[in-house]
Amino acid sequence: MTLLITVFAAIVATLIWYKKTPDNSMRYGTLALMYWGASIMWFVDAIFEYAELGAEFFTPEAADMLNDSYLGLCVVALGLIIWMISLFIKDPKGVIKKALLKKGA
Amino acid sequence: MACFLVPGTEAIVTTIVTAVVKHKEKKHLKEAHIETKDISEKIGTKFSTKLGWLNKMLWGGSALLAFEHVWHGEVIPVFPFLTAVKEGEAAGMLHEMGTAGVTMAVLVTAAWAGMVVVSSVIEKRQAQNEDTKEVKA
Numbered sequence: 001m002t003l004l005i006t007v008f009a010a011i012v013a014t015l016i017w018y019k020k021t022p023d024n025s026m027r028y029g030t031l032a033l034m035y036w037g038a039s040i041m042w043f044v045d046a047i048f049e050y051a052e053l054g055a056e057f058f059t060p061e062a063a064d065m066l067n068d069s070y071l072g073l074c075v076v077a078l079g080l081i082i083w084m085i086s087l088f089i090k091d092p093k094g095v096i097k098k099a100l101l102k103k104g105a
Numbered sequence: 106m107a108c109f110l111v112p113g114t115e116a117i118v119t120t121i122v123t124a125v126v127k128h129k130e131k132k133h134l135k136e137a138h139i140e141t142k143d144i145s146e147k148i149g150t151k152f153s154t155k156l157g158w159l160n161k162m163l164w165g166g167s168a169l170l171a172f173e174h175v176w177h178g179e180v181i182p183v184f185p186f187l188t189a190v191k192e193g194e195a196a197g198m199l200h201e202m203g204t205a206g207v208t209m210a211v212l213v214t215a216a217w218a219g220m221v222v223v224s225s226v227i228e229k230r231q232a233q234n235e236d237t238k239e240v241k242a
Contacts, residue, residue, distance in 0.1 A: 002173065033158055034165025040216055041112060041166045041209040042173075048205045071176050075169050082168060 001065055003042040005072030009079065010035035025092045031083040038075065106179055106189045106198040109170035111206030112213060116163035123160055127153040149228040159217040166213060 013032035020028055050057045060068070088096055130153055174180040179188050189198035 006169070030161050030165075033161035034169070036216070037112075037162030037164075037166030037213055038169040039166075040162070040213050041109070041170050044205055044209045044212055045108070048208075071173060074176070075172060078172055079165065079169060082165065 001060075001068035002072040002075060003039065003046055005069065006035055006042060006075055007039045009076045010039050027083070027087050027090065027092065030086060031079065034079050034083065035076075038079070106194070106201045107174070107187050108201055108206035108209060109167045109174060111202055112163050112210045113167035113171070115210045115214070116160060116167055119156060119159050119163060123153055123156040126156060127151075149232075150224060155217075155221050155224070158220060159214065162213050162217060163210075166209075 010032060013028060013035055017028035017032050020026065046057070091097055130151055171180060180186060181188055181191070185191055187198065189195060
């Protein structure tokens, strides 16, 4: 479930990036690449788990599925937080800079 | 256990390589008297920008995977930080790093290499089309 939720997050981020390109001011590409990187890594994890468990891998316990879904949502939220912090640090639209200068004046 | 450490280490290396490549590109552009705003028109997407894609995938993926390990209690906030080391399962951890960790790093790098090849082909075609248009004109 964690892999599935992250893949969906990556697809949504990629579609938003595609729609907004060439305007890169919100840095959606960074968000999409982060989620794709994590998705590939969890995909590898899933392959190794499948090699170990076999068909059982596709029939998880309800409690495990719920825990994995909860983890997946937390991962998506953490990805958004990392992206938001990097956006504020880079501040491509100069919004933070403007707000701080306005306060200082 | 600690598979995220392998792509994480690769991320450190590629970030250093990106900084070096960026510095060299800046030097070359200065020597060739090319303005920063004309770069994409004259030489296409810079290699340092392409390396940036790999950095984002590796850093982002490693960070989110590290969070998953904290979630499952495999990474702890006290020394030695890894439950496997604390419980004397270092051999198993190293085996997982050597198999799953290395595969993760290789697959992410392969996906990035695919992106670089596709973007280079698109840029080459674009340049060829522009050349053909200029000849016709």
